[in-house]
Amino acid sequence: MGKDAVKLIANNKKAYHDYFIEDTYEAGIALVGTEVKSLRMGKCSLKESYIQIKKGECLIHGMHISPYEKGNIFNRDPLRIRKLLLHDYEIRKLQAGVEREGYTIMPLKVYLKGQLVKLEIGLAKGKKLYDKRESIKERDIKRQAERERGD
Numbered sequence: 001m002g003k004d005a006v007k008l009i010a011n012n013k014k015a016y017h018d019y020f021i022e023d024t025y026e027a028g029i030a031l032v033g034t035e036v037k038s039l040r041m042g043k044c045s046l047k048e049s050y051i052q053i054k055k056g057e058c059l060i061h062g063m064h065i066s067p068y069e070k071g072n073i074f075n076r077d078p079l080r081i082r083k084l085l086l087h088d089y090e091i092r093k094l095q096a097g098v099e100r101e102g103y104t105i106m107p108l109k110v111y112l113k114g115q116l117v118k119l120e121i122g123l124a125k126g127k128k129l130y131d132k133r134e135s136i137k138e139r140d141i142k143r144q145a146e147r148e149r150g151d
Helices: 013-018 033-040 088-099 129-150
Strands: 006-011 019-029 050-054 057-061 082-085 103-113 116-126
Touching (some): 013 019, 013 103, 013 116, 013 129, 033 103, 050 088, 050 103, 057 088, 088 103
Antiparallel strands (some): 019 082, 103 116
């Protein structure tokens, strides 16, 4: 795998369905060795995860990294709170965004960039029910057009 090769580990499809993603950032994650090994095997879920900013630090809650099979005593809690590695100005920008009404920080995808594990996070605004219906309608129209072109 090359230095800039990107391999997707986990994707948060629900975030794109339930939120408008306004801005995206790339963050590193503070992990221990067995977690990295487990991630390389693709054992990760972002389903119930969310991000909070406390005391100037960005933290991800609820990100599930399955215990590494050969990890024995070195395995950590799969749902432990992990620190995200971002620049101070990025954290301040995210904090200002969250303080606006209706905005939250969502984890979007986890991927390997070369040897490093990265997390793409987005500043998101929640969709209303009618927005979700509109998104589904647009997706169905796009699929129908693809089918007609394929035939």
